[in-house]
Amino acid sequence: RKEVEQDPGPFNVPEGATVAFNCTYSNSASQSFFWYRQDCRKEPKLLMSVYSSGNEDGRFTAQLNRASQYISLLIRDSKLSDSATYLCVVNPETSYDKVIFGPGTSLSVIP
Amino acid sequence: AAGVIQSPRHLIKEKRETATLKCYPIPRHDTVYWYQQGPGQDPQFLISFYEKMQSDKGSIPDRFSAQQFSDYHSELNMSSLELGDSALYFCASSTTGTSFGYTFGSGTRLTVV
Numbered sequence: 001r002k003e004v005e006q007d008p009g010p011f012n013v014p015e016g017a018t019v020a021f022n023c024t025y026s027n028s029a030s031q032s033f034f035w036y037r038q039d040c041r042k043e044p045k046l047l048m049s050v051y052s053s054g055n056e057d058g059r060f061t062a063q064l065n066r067a068s069q070y071i072s073l074l075i076r077d078s079k080l081s082d083s084a085t086y087l088c089v090v091n092p093e094t095s096y097d098k099v100i101f102g103p104g105t106s107l108s109v110i111p
Numbered sequence: 112a113a114g115v116i117q118s119p120r121h122l123i124k125e126k127r128e129t130a131t132l133k134c135y136p137i138p139r140h141d142t143v144y145w146y147q148q149g150p151g152q153d154p155q156f157l158i159s160f161y162e163k164m165q166s167d168k169g170s171i172p173d174r175f176s177a178q179q180f181s182d183y184h185s186e187l188n189m190s191s192l193e194l195g196d197s198a199l200y201f202c203a204s205s206t207t208g209t210s211f212g213y214t215f216g217s218g219t220r221l222t223v224v
């Protein structure tokens with residue numbers, strides 16, 4: 001079983017739709033959680049960190065459920081420019097350790 | 112704002128050749144990470160350095176080596192290249208602890224022919 005798993009996708013949604021991505025992680029000691037987006041053939045870019053209390057940034061809302069080891073990302077009012085691969089990223093320990101990437105979920109927003 | 116700089120952007124090498132990839136982290140970032148992303152794959156951790164010392168090692172082949180220099184830039188050296196080494200190689204940097212996430216460079220696309 002992979003350490004970080006995500007919805008397989010792809011998600012094809014019309015503009016203006018609301019879409020939710022799910023992610024689960026296996027290491028209960030994981031400390032930090034992030035959502036990155038990656039456009040085709042480009043580097044991953046940090047979308048948002050995920051906090052225990054949940055956090056929102058404009059149309060994006062991230063939630064963390066430590067008990068269930070589950071992270072979610074909600075995108076409201078989807079735009080064409082949201083089309084990308086969304087990577088769930090988990091830092092298993094504190095300090096300078098590596099992070100683990102999920103396999104990513106592809107989103108295509110259709111006019 | 113300064114970002115993570117990687118060079119070269121593209122590199123084409125023949126099998127059994129050697130390649131060197133360079134990474135210049137964001138100023139004052141003390142940790143550098145190298146990731147390899149094959150076609151259709153998620154990024155796989157290779158190696159990291161904290162304050163010029165290797166801090167963690169992932170699925171890095173023995174044919175690869177890396178180091179971080181006194182100016183904090185890092186180089187990934189790849190020898191006896193194989194076709195399967197063709198991938199995007201990303202460097203990322205952060206300050207100690209990753210609670211603020213990494214910043215990735217634009218990557219080096221290596222093609223081995």
